[in-house]
Structures are given as C-alpha cells and as structure tokens.
Amino acid sequence: GENVExxxxxxxxxxxxxxxxxxxxxxxxxxxxxxxxxxxxxxxxLIIDIRSNVxxxxxxxxxxxxxxxxxHFSLHITETQPEDSAVYFCAATFTGTASKLTFGxxxxxxxxx
Amino acid sequence: NAGVTxxxxxxxxxxxxxMTLQCTQxxxxxxxxxxxxxxxxxxxxxxxxxxxxxxxxxxxxxxxNVSRSxxxxxxxxxxxxxxxxxxxxxxxxxxxxxxxxxxFFGQGTRLTVV
Numbered sequence: 001g002e003n004v005e006x007x008x009x010x011x012x013x014x015x016x017x018x019x020x021x022x023x024x025x026x027x028x029x030x031x032x033x034x035x036x037x038x039x040x041x042x043x044x045x046l047i048i049d050i051r052s053n054v055x056x057x058x059x060x061x062x063x064x065x066x067x068x069x070x071x072h073f074s075l076h077i078t079e080t081q082p083e084d085s086a087v088y089f090c091a092a093t094f095t096g097t098a099s100k101l102t103f104g105x106x107x108x109x110x111x112x113x
Numbered sequence: 114n115a116g117v118t119x120x121x122x123x124x125x126x127x128x129x130x131x132m133t134l135q136c137t138q139x140x141x142x143x144x145x146x147x148x149x150x151x152x153x154x155x156x157x158x159x160x161x162x163x164x165x166x167x168x169x170x171x172x173x174x175x176x177x178n179v180s181r182s183x184x185x186x187x188x189x190x191x192x193x194x195x196x197x198x199x200x201x202x203x204x205x206x207x208x209x210x211x212x213x214x215x216x217f218f219g220q221g222t223r224l225t226v227v
Binding site: 006034042043044045046049089100101102103104105106 | 146148154155156157158161169171172203205207215216218219220221
C-alpha cells in the first residue's frame with residue numbers, strides 16, 4: 001500500500017543554522033507533496049507544497065525539492081529561528097487514491113539558542 | 114469563515130461507551146478526512162470522503178464509522194470505546210481539485226478512554 005517514510009524523527013540545530021528533513025514515497029505516480037508544521041497542542045498547518053511538474057519551490061526561508069526519479073522530497077529551512085521549533089510532517093497524494101493524503105511519521109525540530 | 118470546526122474539544126469515555134465526534138466545514142470542500150494522532154506519533158487516516166454520500170476506509174478504520182449526508186458535515190462514530198482509541202482526533206477538509214490542494218485541519222478532539 002501507500003507509504004511515506006520521513007527522516008530524521010528528531011533534529012536539533014542551533015539558531016541560524018539550516019535544517020533538512022527528507023521523505024520518500026512508494027507510489028511513483030504521486031503528484032502532490034505538502035509539508036505541514038504542527039506546534040505543540042495545535043493543529044497541523046500547511047507551510048509549503050510542491051506538485052510533480054516542478055522540481056523546487058521556495059518561500060522565504062523555506063524550500064522544498066522533489067526528485068521524482070528517486071521518489072523523494074525534502075524540506076529545507078535556512079537561518080532557523082526558535083519559532084521554527086515544531087513537528088514537521090511531509091505528505092503525499094497517490095494516484096488511484098488521489099483523494100487520500102498520506103502523512104509521514106513526523107520530525108521534531110528543536111532550534112536552540 | 115470558521116473553517117473546520119470540531120466538537121467536542123475534550124472528552125473522557127468509559128470502556129464500552131459510544132460517542133460521535135462532530136466535524137463541520139463552511140468552505141464548500143468536497144474532500145473530508147478523519148485522522149488520529151497518538152502521543153508523539155504521526156497522523157493516521159481513519160476514514161475519508163470525496164463528497165456527500167461517499168465514504169471510504171483509511172489505514173486504521175476498525176472501531177469507527179462515518180457518514181457524509183451533507184457536504185458540510187462528516188461525523189465520526191465510536192461504537193464500543195476501547196483504551197486503544199485514546200488519541201487526538203483531527204478532522205480536515207480540502208477542495209479536491211485534480212492535483213489536490215491544501216488540507217485545512219480542525220482544532221482537534223482529545224479523547225481519553227478509561
């Protein structure tokens with residue numbers, strides 16, 4: 001069945017450093033890859049997404065890259081700030097179940113001063 | 114717009130009791146989802162719906178039922194509560210265009226079964 005793997009499960013960086021979170025997916029026909037941020041006790045919220053017809057997308061300090069051949073996509077956060085501390089989830093939509101959004105297991109990012 | 118609204122926010126159930134988690138959205142979204150999130154874990158899909166009258170199972174449907182009689186509402190029913198169903202439940206909705214779009218989440222329902 002559909003599967004999204006996410007690494008690492010925890011990540012600690014110093015303020016100002018970059019953070020990278022990687023996800024792999026199983027269905028080569030997937031076409032939509034969003035990233036969600038969940039702060040403690042809050043609901044997940046979309047921070048950036050990418051579709052299968054582009055390889056990279058950037059929004060200020062956040063960027064996402066997609067490698068369809070290797071079936072993986074990554075979230076890049078530059079110049080990290082304490083408010084970036086949260087759990088980040090990748091997700092993918094699989095063709096044939098285009099309405100079903102499957103999430104990775106999450107990465108807890110801690111930005112230290 | 115209120116977005117996606119879930120009720121209740123918190124609930125304690127005794128083993129064997131039943132309850133319905135309510136979810137309503139005012140964005141005229143076709144797609145709606147129910148996820149559960151166990152402590153420190155990811156989001157697991159319970160059920161989803163692509164439109165009124167249509168529902169389908171996700172990866173962890175056992176012990177739950179859903180219905181979708183209107184576009185706005187997607188209630189989740191727990192028939193015989195078990196401690197394994199202690200979790201935070203999130204409802205979400207999306208427009209469901211061809212390439213899919215952002216899923217908006219409700220604020221969650223924290224359920225404890227004792």
